[in-house]
Amino acid sequence: MELVREFFARDTVHVAHDLLGMKLVHQTEYGLVSGIIVETEAYTADDEACHAYRGKTERNKALFGPVGHAYIYRSYGLHYCFNMVARSNDQIAGGVLIRALQPIDGIEIMHQLRSVTNKKLLACGPGNVTKAMNISMKYYGNDLLSTSALYVEQGIIIDPAIIVATPRIGISKATDKLWRYYLKAPIGN
């Protein structure tokens, strides 16, 4: 079951919270890989830690584009990080960083794409999510709600009681905002 566009046309922080439990699917050249989203972070245009904070550039333009599309950027010149564009009508830009997945389909493929065997660590960390899912810049700006190789769909229902909010990781500004969400307990299949 696919998500509706309106899901992403809400406050970025709410979307980041609600994306937990959703399923990210990628039809790769090696086969189908998918995982349940278990960790996210919200970034909005009025937030100093957000790439869109200083205005629109060639690199971050997707954050200003249509909601439900992909924003992908290179981090530290080495890794790729995957975001979903989400914002309400009164926000000019915003996105949700996908920090970790619980692998569901194509676990063998992920093993080949990465060199770790521990399933818990397969797609843990934003750079590792893109590596394990084989997501590259070719999906920059792609619609994640239309039928294509890379999309999100309804996953499992998460008990709000097991969702934890903490400051975001790896940033030096706006660390007072509790915009990182993850699951306190591992989820069963």
Add this chain to the structure above:
DNA sequence: CACCCGATTATCT
């Protein structure tokens, strides 16, 4: 136009 540094991670000690 040069310099600085980051929404990170693998690898080494």
Add this chain to the structure above:
DNA sequence: GATAATCGGGTGT
């Protein structure tokens, strides 16, 4: 725990 790898915006000359 510390550090290298590596690239393109942002900032200020």
